[in-house]
Amino acid sequence: MPRLTISLTERTHRALREAAARQGRSMGSLIEESLELRGILPSDAAQDIVARARSSAGLSNEEAMEIAVRETRRHRAGRDD
DSSP states (O other): OOOOOOOOOHHHHHHHHHHHHHHTOOHHHHHHHHHHHTTOOOHHHHHHHHHHHHHHHTOOHHHHHHHHHHHHHHHHTTOOO
C-alpha cells in the first residue's frame, strides 16, 4: 500500500486522532473515507458510479448529459442551493 506524508495543524491532528480512537479505526482509514466522500476516486470508479446512477434513474445518455451540464454551470455560478 502506498504511503503519504501530510502536514496538519495540531488542532486538526488532535481531532483526527480522537475521532479515530472513538470509532476504533485508524487515522488513515478516516482520511481515506473522507477523500472518497469528497469524490476523490479513481476515474474508473467514478465512471462506474455515474453509469450505475444513470441506469437506476432510467436516464438516456442525452438526459444525463443535460443534467450534468446544467448542474456544473449552476455550481460554477455559485448557486449550490
